Every structure is written in C-alpha cells, then in structure tokens.
Amino acid sequence: MFETLFIGLSLTSVLLLIALGLSITYGAMGVINMAHGELVMIGAYTAVLSGIYLGFNIFAAIPLAFLTAALLGLLIERVVIRRLYGRIIDTLLATWGVAIILQQLIRLEFGMTFFGIRIQGLGPGLQQMRVPSYLMQPYEFAGIMIQPYRTFIIVVTILLTLLTWFLMYRTSIGVQIRAIMRNPQMAAACGIDVRRVSAMTFAYGSGLAGIAGVLLAGFRTVMPEMGANVVVDGFLVVVVGGVGSLLGTVLSAGLLGQINGIVSVLYNDIIARAVVFAVVIGIILWRPNGLFSFRSR
Amino acid sequence: MLTLHNVNSFYGRSQALHDLSFEAPDGQIVAILGRNGVGKTTLLRTIMGLTDRSEGRIDLGGQDIGVLPTFARARAGIAYVPQGRMIIPDFTIRDNILMGGFAAGGARHIPEIVPELFPYLMDNLDRPGGVLSGGQQQQLAIARALACKPKILLMDEPTEGIQPNIVQQIEDSIIRLNRELGLTILLVEQNVDFAKRAAASFAMVENGTVVASGAIGTLTDDLVSRHMAI
Numbered sequence: 001m002f003e004t005l006f007i008g009l010s011l012t013s014v015l016l017l018i019a020l021g022l023s024i025t026y027g028a029m030g031v032i033n034m035a036h037g038e039l040v041m042i043g044a045y046t047a048v049l050s051g052i053y054l055g056f057n058i059f060a061a062i063p064l065a066f067l068t069a070a071l072l073g074l075l076i077e078r079v080v081i082r083r084l085y086g087r088i089i090d091t092l093l094a095t096w097g098v099a100i101i102l103q104q105l106i107r108l109e110f111g112m113t114f115f116g117i118r119i120q121g122l123g124p125g126l127q128q129m130r131v132p133s134y135l136m137q138p139y140e141f142a143g144i145m146i147q148p149y150r151t152f153i154i155v156v157t158i159l160l161t162l163l164t165w166f167l168m169y170r171t172s173i174g175v176q177i178r179a180i181m182r183n184p185q186m187a188a189a190c191g192i193d194v195r196r197v198s199a200m201t202f203a204y205g206s207g208l209a210g211i212a213g214v215l216l217a218g219f220r221t222v223m224p225e226m227g228a229n230v231v232v233d234g235f236l237v238v239v240v241g242g243v244g245s246l247l248g249t250v251l252s253a254g255l256l257g258q259i260n261g262i263v264s265v266l267y268n269d270i271i272a273r274a275v276v277f278a279v280v281i282g283i284i285l286w287r288p289n290g291l292f293s294f295r296s297r
Numbered sequence: 298m299l300t301l302h303n304v305n306s307f308y309g310r311s312q313a314l315h316d317l318s319f320e321a322p323d324g325q326i327v328a329i330l331g332r333n334g335v336g337k338t339t340l341l342r343t344i345m346g347l348t349d350r351s352e353g354r355i356d357l358g359g360q361d362i363g364v365l366p367t368f369a370r371a372r373a374g375i376a377y378v379p380q381g382r383m384i385i386p387d388f389t390i391r392d393n394i395l396m397g398g399f400a401a402g403g404a405r406h407i408p409e410i411v412p413e414l415f416p417y418l419m420d421n422l423d424r425p426g427g428v429l430s431g432g433q434q435q436q437l438a439i440a441r442a443l444a445c446k447p448k449i450l451l452m453d454e455p456t457e458g459i460q461p462n463i464v465q466q467i468e469d470s471i472i473r474l475n476r477e478l479g480l481t482i483l484l485v486e487q488n489v490d491f492a493k494r495a496a497a498s499f500a501m502v503e504n505g506t507v508v509a510s511g512a513i514g515t516l517t518d519d520l521v522s523r524h525m526a527i
C-alpha cells in the first residue's frame with residue numbers, strides 16, 4: 001500500500017509541476033496555452049540532447065531545461081499571445097498551432113531531415129534519458145523499498161512548490177501577479193506593468209513545464225507526442241483546484257494523482273482514468289470555480 | 298495642469314467621447330457633471346488609458362501622456378478611484394492600500410495622511426478588504442489612490458450608494474486632500490450641492506463631450522436643469 005501511494009505521489013508531483021505552470025499563466029493572463037505540453041516535451045528533449053552532446057546528467061539538465069522552456073515560453077508570449085490579448089479562442093487556436101509546430105520541429109529534426117542530415121536524439125522515434133544508477137537502484141529502509149528516483153522527483157517538486165509559494169506570497173513580483181489575476185485594469189491603474197509582469201509569469205510557468213519534462217523523462221520514454229498526453233491531466237488539475245490558487249492546485253494534483261495511482265493498482269489504468277474523469281465531473285458540478293477560487297474572471 | 302485636446306475615445310467600434318476638450322488647473326477640484334450615461338466614467342477611464350482606444354492629446358505638465366500605457370500614466374502621477382471602488386476582496390486592507398505603491402516607485406508604504414483621514418482602516422489592516430462596508434471600501438479605494446503619491450486624483454462618484462453617516466466623512470476627506478495636500482482632483486459627482494461646495498471649477502458633459510465649463514460660480518441653476526434634470 002505504501003509503495004502504491006509512493007508511486008502515485010511521484011506521478012502526482014510531475015502533474016503538479018505541469019498544473020502549477022498552467023494555473024498561474026491562465027490566472028495571470030487568461031491564456032489557455034495549448035502548447036504547455038510541448039514545453040514539457042521540450043524540457044525532456046533538453047535533457048536527452050544535453051546528455052548526448054554536453055554530457056549533462058539530470059542535475060545539470062534541470063536548470064538547463066528550465067531556462068530553455070522559459071525562453072521558449074517568452075518567445076511564444078512575444079510572438080503569439082501578446083498579439084491576441086483578450087481573445088481567448090484565438091489564443092487557444094494559435095497556441096495549438098504552436099504546439100503542432102514544436103512537435104514537428106522535433107520530428108523533422110529542426111527541418112534537417114529535408115537535407116538528409118540526421119540529428120541524434122531527435123526524430124519521430126523514442127528517446128531515453130540516462131538516469132544515474134544510484135538514482136535507479138531501489139534500497140530497503142525500515143522494511144520499506146525506497147525508490148530513489150521517485151523520491152528525487154517528489155523532493156524536487158516540493159522545493160519548486162515552496163519556491164513558487166515564496167515568489168507568489170512573499171515577493172513584490174508575487175503581489176503584482178496576484179493583483180493582475182484579480183483585476184488587471186486596476187493593477188495597471190496602480191502602476192503595475194501588466195505586460196512585463198505577465199510575460200515573466202508566463203516564462204516562469206513555462207520553465208516549470210520544462211523541469212516537469214526532465215523528471216518525466218526519467219520514467220517515461222521521450223517522444224514528440226509526450227506533452228500532449230500529459231497536459232490534459234494538467235488542465236484537469238487546474239479546473240478542479242481553482243484557477244490561480246496554489247493550495248487548490250497542490251491538493252487537486254494530490255487528489256487526482258492518488259485516485260489514479262490507487263485505482264490503477266487495484267484494477268487497471270483504463271478504469272483509473274474513468275474514475276478520475278468521474279471525480280472531476282462531479283467536482284465541477286459541485287463547485288464550478290474549482291475547490292479553491294477567489295471570485296473573479 | 299491636465300489638458301485634453303479634441304479627445305475621442307472608443308469601446309470597440311462604438312465611440313463614447315467626441316472631440317472632448319477641457320483643462321484642470323493645478324491644485325483645483327474640478328467637478329465633472331452630467332446625466333447618467335453621458336460619458337463621465339469614460340472620460341476618467343480615457344485619461345487613465347483604460348478604454349479600448351483613444352485619439353487626441355492628453356497633456357500632463359507638458360508631456361503627452363495619451364500615448365503611454367496605463368501603468369506609465371499611473372507612474373506619471375495620475376491615480377484613479379473608480380466607480381464601484383474595485384478593491385480586491387481577498388487582499389488584506391494593508392495589501393489593498395500598498396497596491397497603489399507600485400505607481401509611487403521605491404519602497405511601498407501607507408501614506409501619512411491615511412491614519413488621520415481613515416482611522417478605521419488603520420485599526421484593521423490585516424482584515425480582508427471584502428469584509429468592509431461600502432463606505433469603508435470607498436475609503437480604502439481612496440487610501441490606495443493616495444499610496445500612488447499622485448499629482449492628480451480621478452474620483453468617480455465617491456459617495457454613490459454609501460450610507461449617509463460615511464458620506465459626510467468622505468466629502469470632508471476630499472476637501473482636505475485638496476486644501477491641505479494641494480491635490481488636483483477631477484471629481485465626478487451627481488450631488489450638485491457638494492460639487493459647488495468643494496470644486497473651484499466645473500465641466501458639464503453631454504453626449505460624450507464637454508458642453509459647458511468654467512469657474513464653479515458660473516454654474517447656474519439654468520445650466521444644471523438643462524443638462525442634469527432627468
């Protein structure tokens with residue numbers, strides 16, 4: 001039972017990182033970023049490629065993936081999202097387009113396949129990220145089998161969640177972000193540079209997605225479609241937790257991740273997904289704004 | 298001095314201000330008068346850069362602020378107390394006030410005059426803004442605007458829908474802010490008696506433009522009944 005919970009907890013952790021990014025970008029900008037999953041995917045490929053070409057291990061890959069995804073997020077914000085401000089459906093479609101472009105860039109090896117050049121680590125196939133053996137070797141502690149890699153994921157997630165909490169609730173930029181989430185016009189009228197702060201928020205949320213990608217790469221195969229698969233779950237977590245609520249996102253990721261983990265061990269993955277969807281629908285009917293939500297937007 | 302030259306302003310495709318010109322001399326309270334729906338709120342929102350689009354020149358002390366984004370106008374010294382107050386219910390009273398500080402630059406703090414004007418707010422700094430009564434929320438919105446360290450205060454019907462015992466306090470505080478701190482105030486007001494008592498000049502708005510303006514002494518009953526009677 002403990003091991004089941006533990007496996008559920010590590011999946012939950014990755015889910016939480018993905019959902020945190022989605023939640024703060026949607027909360028601050030009203031943007032549903034359909035390319036968020038692809039930022040996860042880019043993070044995973046950053047780990048694979050930096051492993052092959054730079055000899056980076058997972059510890060070095062994490063900050064690099066954060067930076068890569070954050071810069072890419074910033075670019076998406078500048079080139080696409082900023083031009084479609086306040087047009088939710090257009091933004092949704094445009095970022096979906098960005099998602100497809102990013103997937104194709106990886107599949108077509110940045111277009112190099114057209115010139116017959118192959119880039120190792122890219123392409124339509126499956127990739128693996130190497131994880132150091134001391135993170136893979138389970139060991140026994142007080143009668144319980146400890147999976148070091150899963151523990152690592154959980155610890156990284158806890159640290160990043162605390163960092164996010166600190167940024168949001170204990171810094172000036174966090175106050176600005178929360179003000180923008182609640183009333184962007186009033187925030188601007190109080191001297192907050194809404195565009196700049198929103199762009200930074202977007203970059204941060206994208207960076208978290210990048211890190212989630214690295215962690216995911218440690219126990220899933222890396223492929224161009226991987227982001228699209230996980231991001232749906234990220235959206236579910238956001239909807240259940242309440243947009244822009246850190247606590248809601250954490251609890252909701254925990255709830256959905258654990259339900260998924262437990263049911264898939266007791267029955268199977270397909271029933272687990274069905275149960276998760278049923279719970280999500282139930283919660284949305286009960287509380288349309290999510291479990292925790294300030295009334296706004 | 299705040300001057301508007303031939304300002305047009307739009308919500309989407311519909312035009313809400315038409316060739317509006319008007320000026321607010323430094324240190325004066327200027328009453329903005331007119332019937333419901335004529336564009337008084339839109340005038341303040343246009344000065345703040347909160348309509349979808351505007352044309353014409355908006356001049357603050359020689360600088361055309363009409364081309365600046367909203368946050369830069371706030372930092373240039375314009376603070377906004379909106380109709381409906383728009384405080385943030387789940388922020389504490391302290392955080393609501395300090396929000397204005399982003400326009401002032403430097404470390405944010407509660408302005409010295411706030412405890413004098415609104416002692417109740419100071420005694421409840423850690424409570425959420427949402428628990429306050431309408432009148433207290435109005436005081437909070439004024440305190441937040443003061444934290445912007447403004448040169449000009451835009452106030453939109455500050456006594457609308459507020460219990461009578463607080464109306465007097467708010468009216469007194471508006472007059473004090475002008476007389477003691479020398480703040481220029483654009484005051485949108487339905488109550489002509491208060492406008493006459495507080496303001497030095499007025500601008501009468503009709504159909505999105507200024508149809509009469511001048512020293513408050515020239516605001517005749519005839520003007521009021523022509524442009525404000527329903």
Ligand SMILES: Nc1ncnc2c1ncn2[C@@H]1O[C@H](COP(=O)(O)OP(=O)(O)OP(=O)(O)O)[C@@H](O)[C@H]1O
Pocket residue numbers: 308311313331332333334335336337338339340380
């Ligand atoms: N957000 C908006 N979108 C479209 N039109 C608007 C919007 N806000 C106001 N208007 C229109 O602009 C015109 C001026 O409205 P405004 O709110 O400025 O009037 P007002 O003088 O402040 O009225 P009141 O005394 O009721 O506050 C009205 O015709 C109104 O319908």
Ligand SMILES: [Mg+2]
Pocket residue numbers: 337338339380453
């Ligand atoms: Mg109005």
